[in-house]
Amino acid sequence: MKTLATLVASLVVASGVAAQxxxxxxxxxxxxxxxxxxxxxxxxxxxxxxxxxxxxxTGLRAPAGATTIDATGQYLMPGIIDPHSHMMSDATNExxxxxxxxxxxxxxxxxxxxxxxxxxAGGTTTLNILHGxxxxxxxxxxxxxxxxxxxxxxxLFPGAPPGxxxxxxxxxxxxxxxxxxxxxxxxxxxxYPSSRMGQEEVLRDAFTRAIDYRxxxxxxxxxxxxxxxxxxxxxxxxxxEPLVExxxxxxxxxxxxxxxxxxxxxxxxxDEFGFTVQTLQHALEAYKIAPEIARHGAGISTFxxxxxxxxxxxxxxxxxxxxxxxxxxxSTINSDDDGRARRLNIDAAKLVRYGGLTDxxxxxxxxxxxxxxxxxxxxxxxxxxxxxxxxVLWNGHPLSVYSHPLTTFIDGEIFFDVERDKAKRxxxxxxxxxxxxxEPNKVPTPSRGGAGxxxxxxxxxxxxxRR
Amino acid sequence: MIRxxxxxxxxxxxxxxxxxxxxxxxxxxxxxxxxVAIRGARIVPVVGEVIPVGTVVxxxxxxxxVGATVTIPTGARIIDGAGLSVYPGMMDAGTSMGLAxxxxxxxxxxxxxxTGNWNPNVQAIWGIDPHSAHVGVTRVAGVTHVISHPSGSxxxxxxxxxxxxxxxxxxxxxxxxxxxVLELPGAGGRxxxxxxxxxxxxxxxxxxxxxxxxxxQLLEDARAYAKAxxxxxxxxxxxxxxxxxxxASLGPVLAGEMPVLIPAxxxxxxxxxxxxAEEQKLRPIIMGGRDAWRIAAxxxxxxxxxxxxxxxxxxxxxxxGYDAAYAxxxxxxxxxxxxxxxxxxxxxxxxxxxxxxxxAASFGLSPEDALRAVTLWPAQxxxxxxxxxxxxxxxxxxxxxxxxxxxxxxxxTRYLFIDGRDVPLGTRHTDLYDIFKxxx
Numbered sequence: 081m082k083t084l085a086t087l088v089a090s091l092v093v094a095s096g097v098a099a100q101x102x103x104x105x106x107x108x109x110x111x112x113x114x115x116x117x118x119x120x121x122x123x124x125x126x127x128x129x130x131x132x133x134x135x136x137x138t139g140l141r142a143p144a145g146a147t148t149i150d151a152t153g154q155y156l157m158p159g160i161i162d163p164h165s166h167m168m169s170d171a172t173n174e175x176x177x178x179x180x181x182x183x184x185x186x187x188x189x190x191x192x193x194x195x196x197x198x199x200x201a202g203g204t205t206t207l208n209i210l211h212g213x214x215x216x217x218x219x220x221x222x223x224x225x226x227x228x229x230x231x232x233x234x235x236l237f238p239g240a241p242p243g244x245x246x247x248x249x250x251x252x253x254x255x256x257x258x259x260x261x262x263x264x265x266x267x268x269x270x271x272y273p274s275s276r277m278g279q280e281e282v283l284r285d286a287f288t289r290a291i292d293y294r295x296x297x298x299x300x301x302x303x304x305x306x307x308x309x310x311x312x313x314x315x316x317x318x319x320x321e322p323l324v325e326x327x328x329x330x331x332x333x334x335x336x337x338x339x340x341x342x343x344x345x346x347x348x349x350x351d352e353f354g355f356t357v358q359t360l361q362h363a364l365e366a367y368k369i370a371p372e373i374a375r376h377g378a379g380i381s382t383f384x385x386x387x388x389x390x391x392x393x394x395x396x397x398x399x400x401x402x403x404x405x406x407x408x409x410x411s412t413i414n415s416d417d418d419g420r421a422r423r424l425n426i427d428a429a430k431l432v433r434y435g436g437l438t439d440x441x442x443x444x445x446x447x448x449x450x451x452x453x454x455x456x457x458x459x460x461x462x463x464x465x466x467x468x469x470x471x472v473l474w475n476g477h478p479l480s481v482y483s484h485p486l487t488t489f490i491d492g493e494i495f496f497d498v499e500r501d502k503a504k505r506x507x508x509x510x511x512x513x514x515x516x517x518x519e520p521n522k523v524p525t526p527s528r529g530g531a532g533x534x535x536x537x538x539x540x541x542x543x544x545x546r547r
Numbered sequence: 548m549i550r551x552x553x554x555x556x557x558x559x560x561x562x563x564x565x566x567x568x569x570x571x572x573x574x575x576x577x578x579x580x581x582x583v584a585i586r587g588a589r590i591v592p593v594v595g596e597v598i599p600v601g602t603v604v605x606x607x608x609x610x611x612x613v614g615a616t617v618t619i620p621t622g623a624r625i626i627d628g629a630g631l632s633v634y635p636g637m638m639d640a641g642t643s644m645g646l647a648x649x650x651x652x653x654x655x656x657x658x659x660x661x662t663g664n665w666n667p668n669v670q671a672i673w674g675i676d677p678h679s680a681h682v683g684v685t686r687v688a689g690v691t692h693v694i695s696h697p698s699g700s701x702x703x704x705x706x707x708x709x710x711x712x713x714x715x716x717x718x719x720x721x722x723x724x725x726x727x728v729l730e731l732p733g734a735g736g737r738x739x740x741x742x743x744x745x746x747x748x749x750x751x752x753x754x755x756x757x758x759x760x761x762x763x764q765l766l767e768d769a770r771a772y773a774k775a776x777x778x779x780x781x782x783x784x785x786x787x788x789x790x791x792x793x794x795a796s797l798g799p800v801l802a803g804e805m806p807v808l809i810p811a812x813x814x815x816x817x818x819x820x821x822x823x824a825e826e827q828k829l830r831p832i833i834m835g836g837r838d839a840w841r842i843a844a845x846x847x848x849x850x851x852x853x854x855x856x857x858x859x860x861x862x863x864x865x866x867x868g869y870d871a872a873y874a875x876x877x878x879x880x881x882x883x884x885x886x887x888x889x890x891x892x893x894x895x896x897x898x899x900x901x902x903x904x905x906x907a908a909s910f911g912l913s914p915e916d917a918l919r920a921v922t923l924w925p926a927q928x929x930x931x932x933x934x935x936x937x938x939x940x941x942x943x944x945x946x947x948x949x950x951x952x953x954x955x956x957x958x959x960t961r962y963l964f965i966d967g968r969d970v971p972l973g974t975r976h977t978d979l980y981d982i983f984k985x986x987x
Contacts, residue, residue, distance in 0.1 A: 194865060201869045256652045367983050387976075388681070388895030390651035399980040406984075419859060426902050429956035435980075439957075481905025481955055482914065484870075501869065508866055 103493035105129040107142040108473065111151035116158055116440060116447050117462040126156060128469035131491035136465055149473070149487070157443065157478050158462050159205025159470035159490065160424050161450030163381040164334075164361050164414035167207055167421065168193045168224065168232070175214030175260045178252075178272060178282045181244060182318040183219035185209050189232035195418040196228045200496035202422030203472040203485040206237065208414075208454050210361070211245040213336040214260065216252055216273065216282040218245035220322060221334060223454050225470070225490050241455035243358065244322055247336035248279050248346060250392050280345050287353045290323035332358035332455060334381075338392040340368040347376040359453050361414070363404075364396035370407035379410035379453045384427035385434065401445060402435020412450045429479040439479055573975040574683035577712045577968035582606040584619040585948060585962070588628025592938040593635055593922050603633050605944040608967030613938045626948070631961055634918075634953045635938050636691025636945035639900045640854045640925040641834050641889035644695045644709070645675030645682065645716075650893065660699030664758065665765060668796035669704030671697050672723040675716045681894040683974035686711035688898035689953050691945035691965050692721060692935060694925075696728050696808060701762055703728035705796070706808060708929065710945065712965035721943070725929055726808045726832065727800045731820055732758035766827055769797035806830040806929070812837035812857070821849050832928060835891070838863055840875040843882030852928045853884060856891025858903040870910050876920060877911030887925035888917070905954040917954060943967075 106128045113121040113136065125140035126133060142148050166172055170188040174180040189209070199207075206225055211218035223240035224232075250256055253275060259268035273279050296314040303311055325331035333350070337343045337360050350357050356377050360366060363380035364387070366373055373380065380400075387396035405411045413428055415421035424446045431437040431445060451461025460470050469492035476483030488496040515521055583605045590598040592613055602617040603610065612618070619625065648656035658674040675695055685693070696706035705724040713719040756764070772794040779787045799805035809820040812835040824831035833839060836853040837860060839846060846853060860872040868874070879886050888907060890900040900921055908917035926936030934943050944967035951958035963970040 195861075198861065198869050250652065367980070368986075370983075371987055385899070386896065388649060389893060391649055391653055394649055394680075395979060397976040397979050399976065399984070403980070403984050419861065423859070423906070426905075426956050432957040433959050434976075479957055481902050482909045484909045505868055512866070 102131040103128070103469075103489075103491060105134070105143050105146035106469075106489070106492060106494075107140060107146050107148045108151050108156060108471075109140070109148060111154055111156040111473070112477075113463055114155060114157040114440075114443060114478070115463040116443050117464060119440065126463065126471070128471070128489060128492040131469055131493075133463060133465055133467050133469050133471070136463065151473055153475075154486065155474040155477055155483070156463065157203070157472055157474065158447045159460065159472055159488065160203045160446045161206045161208075161412075161454070161461055162199075162204055162415050162421050162424060162446075163208045163359065163412050163450045163453050164416045165207040165209050165418075165421060166212065166416070167195050167199065167209060167418050168235075169209055169211075173212035173214035174219060175212070175271075176262050178215050179217040179286050179319060180211075180215055180219050181217050181286075181320070181322040183211070184222070185211060185219060186222040186232075186236065189222060189224070189235070191228075191230060191232045191235060195421070196226050197496065199418070199421045200226050200228060200488045201485060201498075201501070203425060203474070203478065203488060204421050205470045205472070205488060205490050205495075206450070206454070206456075206460060207421070208243070208334065208450075210243075210334060210336075213245075213247035213249075213251035214254070214257075216247060216279050217286055217323075218247055218336075220244055220331075223456065226495065227490055227493075228495055237454075237456060237459075239456070239459070241330065241332055242322075242325070243332035243334050243454075244326065245334055245336065245361075246283075246346070248276065248342040249336070249338045250390060251336065252279055256390060276342055276345070279342070280349065283346070283349055286320075286323055287327070287349075290320045290327060291353075293317055293320040294324045294327065326355050327353060329355060334359045334361050336361045338362055338364045338396075340365040344369055344372055347372060347378065351376065358455075359412075362416075364393055364400065366409070367397060367400045367403035368395075370404045370409060373404065374408045379412065379449070380404050381412040381414045381450070381453060383416070384413050384430045398430060398434035401431050402437060405437070405441065405445075410449050410452055411445060412453055413445045414450075425478040425483070426481055429481070432479065442479060572678040572714070573680040573978070574678060574686075574712075575971035575973045576714055577965060577970045580606075580608045580967040581969070582611075582620055582623040583626060583964070583969070584617075584623045585626045585628045585631075585633055585946070586619065588948065589632040590938065591632060591634050591918070591953070593919060594937040594939055602628075603938060603946065605946060605964055605967050608944055610938055610940055610942050610944050610946070612940055626962060628948065630950070632949050632951065632953070633938065634689065634947045634949065635922050635936060635942075636686075636947050636965065637689050637900055637921040637953070638692050638694075638887075638925045638935065639690055639890050639897050639921070640694045640887055640929065641856055641891060642693045642695050642894055642897050643671075643698065644685065644693045644711070644894050644897060645677065645679045645719075646671060646695055646697070647894060648676065648679055648681070659697055661697065661704065664701040664761075665793060666697070666700045666704045667702040667727055667800070668792045669697055670707070670724060671695050671704060672707040672709070672716050672720055675707065675709065675719065677714055677716055677719055679894070680975040681897065682711045684895070684976055685898045686963060686965065686970060687960050687972050687974055688901065689947040689949065689960055689963075690897060690900050691947065691963070693897065694725065694808075694929065696726070698728060698730065698810075701730050701732055701758060702765070702797075703730055705805075708931065710943075710965050712968060712970050721935070722929075722931060724805070725931075726806045727797070729807045729809045729829075731809055731811070731816075731823055732762065733819075763827075765793075766797065766801065769794040770801055773798045773801060800829060801827075803828065803830050806832050808832050808834050808854075810834045813863075814838045814842050817842060818845065821846075821851050824851075825849070834889070836886070837872075839884065839886070840878040840882075843879050843884050846879075846885075847883045850885070853879070853886040854889045854925065854928070855879065855886050856889040858888055858907050873906050873910035876907035876917070880912055880916055885924070885928065886920065887928055888920040889925070901954040902956055905956075908954065914952075914954070921954075 109125045113124045127135040209222045221243040223237040224235040262269040359379045366380045385398035428442040428446045431442045448461035451457040473487040585603045590601045601615040604612040643659040646659035697704035706726045708722040708725045709719040775788040811817045811820040833853045836855045837857040839853045862871040904917040923936035926932045946964040948962035
């Protein structure tokens with residue numbers, strides 16, 4: 081059923097994208113505005129127009145057709161950005177090979193995943209959807225805006241640079257999770273690499289092949305430029321093309337990694353091959369090598385306080401971000417979990433306790449820093465004029481456990497609203513009551529001779545005719 | 548390069564020097580019981596009104612006095628509480644703290660479950676590692692005592708109520724055997740499940756009996772055993788039954804002196820658990836309780852308490868509201884269900900218990916009740932409400948001094964007393980932080 085919905089959604093894509101019109105304007109007045117990049121503005125108005133943050137100030141006039149929301153006592157913050165998610169993905173790992181740079185998360189996105197709505201209700205608006213961590217080089221990511229109710233294609237973040245998932249450590253060696261299904265083998269098999277040594281070798285081999293592949297195209301183009309005729313172009317290699325893009329800096333590497341030694345291995349290998357790792361994902365021991373990470377220029381995206389669930393997570397500490405941030409590393413908190421994606425505000429708040437981040441530093445780890453890590457820092461992640469109108473109105477300070485979102489906007493359009501949600505519940509209950517009262521849904525009674533439901537449907541039953 | 552390594556090593560050694568005393572334990576040892584007065588603090592006693600500025604006196608391991616005007620005993624150590632808040636320590640009633648350190652990839656550190664289905668005499672207290680790194684990080688978050696329970700068998704053993712301080716398990720024990728864990732096999736005799744708590748113990752139908760039949764038989768045997776022991780005690784001329792540790796351990800359970808902790812989440816599981824407990828005249832406590840709020844009236848009618856561990860869970864059904872789990876404690880409160888909030892988290896994450904309560908408060912439960920749900924109410928459910936769960940004279944001095952609301956994630960603990968002992972705030976995590984934050 082879900083597959084069918086996805087299929088239908090995919091079919092609608094072509095016409096849907098062009099048909100999207102900007103949301104009508106909304107004027108939010110008298111809010112406490114947590115801009116993240118320019119401090120906190122009290123009793124401030126924010127105008128959302130044309131899908132953008134059009135104005136920030138006091139005494140703003142509502143344009144024609146605008147809805148005005150009196151946000152007295154409420155807090156406005158940028159939509160939360162989750163740099164590590166597996167939401168919406170109908171498949172997580174293509175684990176049969178160690179290098180699967182050819183596979184794409186965008187091909188398996190399910191826009192009907194109800195966790196999207198749950199995340200919106202927690203103030204989350206943008207996700208970096210990644211492959212799992214079964215293999216050293218996973219697949220191509222998808223950055224999405226959580227426009228629940230739209231097609232998968234309409235959710236893709238326009239202009240977000242492409243990325244790719246790498247993975248190191250225990251999940252790749254399969255020491256905990258077992259063997260993998262290998263094409264052509266009847267039983268699950270051990271798979272190379274099964275050690276951190278092998279992981280380095282897999283990366284070195286893949287990038288060596290990518291360089292050779294790039295050279296074959298360079299040679300070919302050079303000969304074409306010289307006017308040589310009747311040349312056969314190199315065969316396109318869908319595995320190596322994304323790695324060439326990594327080498328050229330047009331595809332961002334998001335590398336699952338836990339231990340300091342494996343992170344350092346990747347950074348040194350990247351230095352050698354001439355590319356920069358965009359983010360170390362999880363990076364639980366980043367605090368042990370914060371200066372080295374800063375020197376390389378990678379960011380980290382970590383858990384606020386998850387630790388101890390396996391050996392390589394035993395040295396994780398909730399002070400991780402405090403150390404890396406102070407070393408100059410662009411640092412974020414991610415969920416990696418559809419449940420936590422609903423409450424990243426609380427995870428950010430923990431950083432105030434563990435390491436003494438300021439409120440703005442804590443908020444940055446779930447907003448602007450993530451936007452920068454995903455290459456969309458000029459579009460989202462803070463409340464600034466000209467940015468996308470991806471904002472969330474809260475009933476209290478978002479770093480308080482007592483607060484929750486009231487309204488979540490993406491491109492100026494409401495995708496979650498607590499009052500609409502309540503109204504929808506009433507409608508759902510009415511519909512349920514109607515369905516339960518309908519003749520075919522009544523519980524059969526013994527007096528009907530056990531013939532069961534629908535034994536004597538009315539001849540003109542609409543329920544019957546719908547079958 | 549060598550120079551850098553040497554520098555790093557030197558820095559590490561310097562940083563590690565003050566930690567040397569902690570080698571062998573991630574949890575610095577608490578100090579002696581002393582007389583302490585926390586003066587001029589905001590006091591949240593949980594029972595009674597908040598005292599905006601007052602004093603709490605601790606002595607001999609107990610809370611001696613709480614109030615706006617309190618006479619401080621001579622010689623008491625005085626802690627200036629200005630700007631700070633004093634709370635009773637929090638309690639999570641559903642952990643396996645100390646029994647399982649690293650659950651994936653380190654089987655040798657996992658001791659929370661025994662072989663076979665009939666282990667009522669297995670005691671969690673003898674599997675608890677006082678030096679588990681979880682103990683330290685949990686207590687500094689303000690969770691001062693927990694129930695640590697075994698799992699994985701139909702009769703999984705006896706849970707312990709422990710303070711999260713002390714260098715031996717007996718030193719930690721508040722009530723070493725406080726409840727018996729029952730992972731009830733599916734009613735109707737469906738075999739092959741250890742219980743709906745998800746323990747996963749393999750059920751072995753013996754001579755055609757279902758696991759439920761076997762359970763009933765075992766309880767019947769235990770009753771007969773208790774009767775025979777009592778008969779022999781009253782009249783030594785009657786035969787003395789051979790001691791049976793398993794059957795003997797069920798005596799307090801069948802006498803209604805020791806509650807049974809039953810993992811159950813769906814409506815039907817909870818009702819099956821309650822029906823079974825009533826049939827066997829047991830004192831049930833439902834653990835998990837995901838859908839308890841849907842049958843609140845039923846639980847009130849049957850007077851069954853719930854450790855609700857699903858506050859941060861997803862809605863059960865697709866037409867539930869997005870906040871169904873968040874709002875469940877408020878629903879149960881309105882209906883009059885006796886409940887506590889548990890984290891339901893693996894041991895490393897039990898420290899997040901206050902944020903579960905905070906989420907419940909964000910969705911309809913009053914902040915005062917949210918605090919009760921992680922302090923007084925769990926203590927009352929397990930029959931230790933006279934000893935724990937509030938700041939009242941005579942209670943065990945598990946006291947947390949914070950710089951803010953104890954349920955808020957931004958709040959830090961400034962002082963911590965467990966069993967009246969000053970507990971250092973160092974943990975495995977601060978140790979690692981201190982070592983590495985100075986690297987350049």
